[in-house]
Amino acid sequence: MSDKVKVTIDGITVEVAPGTSILNAARQIGGDIVPPAMCYYSKLEGSGGKCRTCIVKVSKGSEKDPRPMPKLVASCRTAVMDGMEVMNITSPEVIEARSGVVEMLLINHPLDCPVCDQAGECDLQNLGYEHGLQKTRYEFERRTFERIDIGDKIQLHMNRCILCYRCVFTADQITNKRVHGILNRGDHSEISTYIQTAVDNDFSGNVIDVCPVGALTDKTFRFKNRVWFTKPIDAHRDCPTCSGKVTLWYKGEDVLRVTGRKDIYGEVAEFICNTCRFDKKKTADWVIEHPTHISDTSVIASNHYETLKPLPVIQPNLKLQEANRIELEKTTKF
Amino acid sequence: MLKVEEKQPVVFSAALLAKCDEIVKRYPEGKQKSALLPILHEVQAELGWLSASAMDQVADYLDIQDIEVYEVASFYSMYFLKPQGKFVLEVCRTGPCCLVGAEKLMNHIEHKLGVKENEVTADGLFSWRGVECLAACGYGPVLQIGPEYTFYENLNEQKVDELIEDLRKK
Amino acid sequence: MARKLLLEHINVPGINTLDVYRQKGGYRAVEKALKTLTPDEVVEEVKKSGLRGRGGAGFPTGMKWSFLAKPEGVARYLVCNADESEPGTFKDRYLMTHIPHALIEGMIVSSFALGAKTSYIYVRGEMMPQIRILEKAIAEAKAAGWLGKNILGSGYDLELYVQPGGGAYICGEETALLESLEGKRGNPRIKPPFPAIAGLYGCPTVVNNVESIAAVVPIINDGGDEYAKIGIGRSTGTKLISASGNLVRPGVYEIELGLPVEEFIYSDEWCGGIANGKRLKATVAGGSSVPVLPANLTLKLANGDPRLMSYESLSEGGFATGTMMGSGGFIAFDEDQCMVRNTWNFSRFYHHESCGQCSPCREGTGWMEKVLHRLEYGHGKMSDIDLLVDVSKKIEGNTICPLGDAAAWPVASAIRHFRDEFEWHVKEPVKSLDTNYGLANYADPIAKAVTTEN
Numbered sequence: 001m002s003d004k005v006k007v008t009i010d011g012i013t014v015e016v017a018p019g020t021s022i023l024n025a026a027r028q029i030g031g032d033i034v035p036p037a038m039c040y041y042s043k044l045e046g047s048g049g050k051c052r053t054c055i056v057k058v059s060k061g062s063e064k065d066p067r068p069m070p071k072l073v074a075s076c077r078t079a080v081m082d083g084m085e086v087m088n089i090t091s092p093e094v095i096e097a098r099s100g101v102v103e104m105l106l107i108n109h110p111l112d113c114p115v116c117d118q119a120g121e122c123d124l125q126n127l128g129y130e131h132g133l134q135k136t137r138y139e140f141e142r143r144t145f146e147r148i149d150i151g152d153k154i155q156l157h158m159n160r161c162i163l164c165y166r167c168v169f170t171a172d173q174i175t176n177k178r179v180h181g182i183l184n185r186g187d188h189s190e191i192s193t194y195i196q197t198a199v200d201n202d203f204s205g206n207v208i209d210v211c212p213v214g215a216l217t218d219k220t221f222r223f224k225n226r227v228w229f230t231k232p233i234d235a236h237r238d239c240p241t242c243s244g245k246v247t248l249w250y251k252g253e254d255v256l257r258v259t260g261r262k263d264i265y266g267e268v269a270e271f272i273c274n275t276c277r278f279d280k281k282k283t284a285d286w287v288i289e290h291p292t293h294i295s296d297t298s299v300i301a302s303n304h305y306e307t308l309k310p311l312p313v314i315q316p317n318l319k320l321q322e323a324n325r326i327e328l329e330k331t332t333k334f
Numbered sequence: 335m336l337k338v339e340e341k342q343p344v345v346f347s348a349a350l351l352a353k354c355d356e357i358v359k360r361y362p363e364g365k366q367k368s369a370l371l372p373i374l375h376e377v378q379a380e381l382g383w384l385s386a387s388a389m390d391q392v393a394d395y396l397d398i399q400d401i402e403v404y405e406v407a408s409f410y411s412m413y414f415l416k417p418q419g420k421f422v423l424e425v426c427r428t429g430p431c432c433l434v435g436a437e438k439l440m441n442h443i444e445h446k447l448g449v450k451e452n453e454v455t456a457d458g459l460f461s462w463r464g465v466e467c468l469a470a471c472g473y474g475p476v477l478q479i480g481p482e483y484t485f486y487e488n489l490n491e492q493k494v495d496e497l498i499e500d501l502r503k504k
Numbered sequence: 505m506a507r508k509l510l511l512e513h514i515n516v517p518g519i520n521t522l523d524v525y526r527q528k529g530g531y532r533a534v535e536k537a538l539k540t541l542t543p544d545e546v547v548e549e550v551k552k553s554g555l556r557g558r559g560g561a562g563f564p565t566g567m568k569w570s571f572l573a574k575p576e577g578v579a580r581y582l583v584c585n586a587d588e589s590e591p592g593t594f595k596d597r598y599l600m601t602h603i604p605h606a607l608i609e610g611m612i613v614s615s616f617a618l619g620a621k622t623s624y625i626y627v628r629g630e631m632m633p634q635i636r637i638l639e640k641a642i643a644e645a646k647a648a649g650w651l652g653k654n655i656l657g658s659g660y661d662l663e664l665y666v667q668p669g670g671g672a673y674i675c676g677e678e679t680a681l682l683e684s685l686e687g688k689r690g691n692p693r694i695k696p697p698f699p700a701i702a703g704l705y706g707c708p709t710v711v712n713n714v715e716s717i718a719a720v721v722p723i724i725n726d727g728g729d730e731y732a733k734i735g736i737g738r739s740t741g742t743k744l745i746s747a748s749g750n751l752v753r754p755g756v757y758e759i760e761l762g763l764p765v766e767e768f769i770y771s772d773e774w775c776g777g778i779a780n781g782k783r784l785k786a787t788v789a790g791g792s793s794v795p796v797l798p799a800n801l802t803l804k805l806a807n808g809d810p811r812l813m814s815y816e817s818l819s820e821g822g823f824a825t826g827t828m829m830g831s832g833g834f835i836a837f838d839e840d841q842c843m844v845r846n847t848w849n850f851s852r853f854y855h856h857e858s859c860g861q862c863s864p865c866r867e868g869t870g871w872m873e874k875v876l877h878r879l880e881y882g883h884g885k886m887s888d889i890d891l892l893v894d895v896s897k898k899i900e901g902n903t904i905c906p907l908g909d910a911a912a913w914p915v916a917s918a919i920r921h922f923r924d925e926f927e928w929h930v931k932e933p934v935k936s937l938d939t940n941y942g943l944a945n946y947a948d949p950i951a952k953a954v955t956t957e958n
Contacts, residue, residue, distance in 0.1 A: 048694070049694035049862070049904060050861050050862050050863070050904070051862070051863050052862050052863055052864055052902055052903070052904075053863075055902060071901045071902075072901065072902060074694065074904075077694045079696075097898070097901075097902050100864065100897075100898030100902065101863055101864055101898075101902065103898070104863045104864050104866075104867035104868055104871075104898065105863050105867070107867050107871060108867060137891060138871060140871075140874045162863065163860065163861075163863075163866070177399065178399055178401055179399070179400070179401055180401060181401040181402070181404065181405045182405055182689070182860075183404060183405060183408040183409075184408045184409070184860075185408070185409050185410075185411075185672070185689075185858070185859060185860055186855065186856065186857070186858040186859065186860040186866060186869070186870070187855070187858070187860060187866050187867060187869075187870045188860070189860035189866070193401065194386070194400075194401065194404040194408075195386050195400075195404075360624075360663075360665040360667075362579070362622070362705065365686070365705055367686060367687035367688070368667075368685060368686055368687045369687065370687035371629070371667070371668060371669065371670045371684065371687060372667065372668050374670065375629060375632075375668055375670075396687075398687075402687075402688075405688075405689055406670070406687065406688065406689055409670070409672065409689040409690060409859075410629070410669070410670025410671045410672050410690070411670070411671035411672065411856075412629045412630065412670050412671030413670060413671070427849075428591045428792075428849065428850075428853050429591050429592070429788075429792060429835065429846055429849045429850055429853070430591060430592050430748040430749055430835050432845075432846070432849055433748075433749045433750055433835070433837065433838075433841060433846075434749075434750070465630075465671075466589075466591075466673065466853050466856050466857060467589055467590070467591040467592075467673070467792075467853065468630055469588045469589060469590075469593060469594045469596070469597050469628070469630070469631070470594050470597065471591065471592050471593070471594050471746060471748035471749075471754070471833070471835070472594055472746060472747060472748045472754035472755045472756065473594075473754070474748065478630060480632075481632075482632050482633065482636075483629075483630055483631070483632035483633060484633070485633060
């Protein structure tokens with residue numbers, strides 16, 4: 001017997017370690033069939049299951065028990081079984097339910113993307129773009145909260161929060177004292193410290209990186225620039241507190257902000273310390289590595305990309321390829 | 335959000351602390367956080383509401399973070415995070431009680447006490463609020479008064495008037 | 505008179521004390537179980553009885569018990585769910601108030617069967633009087649040697665504690681209850697793992713409703729086979745029904761499952777008909793979460809056969825023409841009640857009680873409440889009705905716990921059966937504020953209801 005289990009997602013079969021979640025199995029396949037995840041974060045234990053955007057249909061439970069699961073399940077918190085068959089983008093039911101979830105996430109969201117620092121790298125914005133309706137059906141006043149500073153470097157904009165709990169898990173798991181949490185209940189729930197206090201310790205800045213929306217933003221970057229006008233560069237430094245591996249976001253010669261290095265699912269490879277994040281904003285502080293890989297579909301890739309891929313119109317046309325040869329042979333452009 | 339200066343120190347009585355000691359014994363070693371809900375009830379019974387300082391003391395007592403207490407106290411509807419009247423009339427406002435006149439009764443209480451829901455009367459004696467189902471649907475309308483949550487069933491306007499007069503004399 | 509297993513001695517003076525309870529045959533089940541049966545034999549009797557969970561889901565109790573993991577050296581827990589909060593349900597309060605020892609006896613036998621050395625009764629905080637009653641009864645039982653070390657010389661130890669809740673309907677969901685018992689916010693856990701594998705403090709745990717636990721006593725006394733003879737089909741035994749709303753005699757009744765609904769409503773042995781000489785308009789048969797039914801479908805199945813008080817008969821017809829047994833919270837609405845207002849009221853309840861953890865329920869319950877409020881107060885639009893149906897569908901089945909379904913079903917069913925009343929609220933925004941749609945518009949359902957009344 002193999003120590004791996006087979007799972008088929010949207011017709012694509014993959015072998016994964018037992019206990020792997022459907023979502024992580026899908027990530028091993030990659031591409032379109034990976035369910036979106038707003039609350040799950042592989043580096044945070046216990047995260048996931050809450051936002052419901054990653055729901056999928058299990059059309060066959062396993063080889064042993066082929067019955068389908070009665071309800072759509074959260075792929076981030078459901079383990080694969082040998083022989084399981086999952087439908088994500090091939091199931092109209094899933095697409096319908098997911099757009100329902102996206103609608104729910106948006107009814108109380110301020111939709112203030114034009115003034116939100118997260119715009120351009122916001123998971124909710126992406127979801128809304130893919131699944132959202134053109135027009136809201138919600139005709140009531142949206143929930144509002146006061147904007148608050150939790151410490152001098154982090155701003156909490158609760159109106160935008162989708163209550164993914166990631167920042168709470170982060171504070172619990174990678175800082176030594178959690179001072180913020182979820183207060184109240186139901187749609188009155190909010191992230192708060194209850195008593196005015198600073199979230200202050202070496203790793204607190206990571207709550208900014210894990211936030212899938214613009215609820216927790218870097219005050220040192222606030223209104224400095226739109227992310228798609230900045231150029232991300234991977235760099236490192238010898239840091240006594242953390243790995244020192246970061247992404248620097250440049251505008252011209254200036255480092256506007258420093259973040260952890262994020263993968264295509266928006267998760268950081270390693271958490272970084274506040275010194276690296278907030279206090280090292282000179283190129284001289286860092287050893288530059290290379291431009292950060294940015295997905296072609298991201299708005300951030302729109303004006304600087306690593307490798308020029310020929311546009312669809314050029315691909316079949318040898319003449320056009322020849323005409324653009326110099327550009328196409330460049331490995332990077334910035 | 336509270337400002338830090340709003341914190342007023344509170345002192346727990348010896349009897350309250352003894353009660354807390356007794357409650358903590360109900361749970362296995364290291365699971366003392368389980369005592370949080372019962373202890374918050376005891377603290378509220380003694381102090382009337384849960385101030386930030388009172389909650390911080392509970393956190394210290396149970397050796398947990400302050401925020402863990404705030405999270406819990408703000409989740410459950412029975413804990414008062416603001417000062418209340420000496421007597422809080424909690425009237426059930428859910429379906430079955432409304433079928434037998436709970437809404438009318440709440441209007442009457444509002445009129446009688448002269449304060450809106452969640453407000454305290456000038457003499458500090460009363461506040462009132464509608465609460466969700468109290469699991470006494472067959473005896474509605476009902477109301478309860480803490481800290482022992484004494485129950486008053488099959489109410490009408492006259493019974494409520496009498497109750498309020500009785501409480502005034504206490 | 506129908507057979508009574510739980511409430512037989514409810515009217516005996518002093519039955520809340522150990523002495524009187526004992527005189528009436530109390531604690532025989534503990535003696536029988538601890539002295540003559542093995543834990544597995546107790547489980548077997550409960551399996552044979554066909555007892556189904558009385559808290560709402562109706563899952564067979566014996567089967568639930570047999571799922572309990574039993575790893576070496578790991579504590580196991582039994583937790584009694586006395587967080588009775590489902591609108592329309594008040595049977596557990598009644599039982600705990602009047603016969604607390606029935607629950608304690610059931611807890612001892614059940615804990616023995618499951619091998620639990622510490623058990624908790626999680627009572628909703630609002631039931632402080634019942635908490636005091638239980639604490640007193642536990643102290644009595646302990647002083648008499650029914651609890652504590654080496655009970656009846658059997659070598660079995662058990663400590664039993666009462667835990668108050670803090671005011672949250674969601675803690676009736678078993679994993680939210682366990683979170684709450686651990687001193688946390690009552691957020692339901694994501695399953696699997698189920699409590700039978702990892703429950704309280706990560707240990708294998710069974711969570712049972714008060715009535716289920718109390719029913720273990722007669723099951724052990726008389727044997728599971730005897731219990732299974734009562735009732736009808738897979739709905740075995742007796743069930744406590746909490747009757748409320750516009751009835752002549754609301755209250756808690758113990759019925760043998762299979763009693764016709766019509767008899768339950770109109771017979772003088774039970775609720776005695778609709779109060780003030782009015783006619784029945786609709787019922788919610790199993791607590792606010794189950795679909796509401798108009799009078800005709802309450803009394804009769806779609807094929808004209810009488811509907812019975814049993815798990816199967818109440819759900820006959822699916823959601824199109826049926827409802828559910830739920831927790832047995834039977835709410836009757838007379839002809840003067842407004843379905844829109846009641847639906848709004850229930851919707852407000854679920855909005856207020858949503859824990860806020862998962863997005864469809866957190867956002868959807870509030871949305872539905874706002875739309876229903878608008879309809880009730882004369883600002884509704886015709887499109888609101890379909891919007892409500894659509895929002896309810898977006899919640900249903902897509903949430904972490906059943907609260908989402910519980911919030912969606914009352915809205916969807918009210919519109920399914922009373923759509924014309926919702927439409928009338930849109931067409932007559934002013935009139936609907938102080939008059940009722942009434943019964944006249946339900947010619948078909950009422951014709952049947954009236955004939956049964958005679």
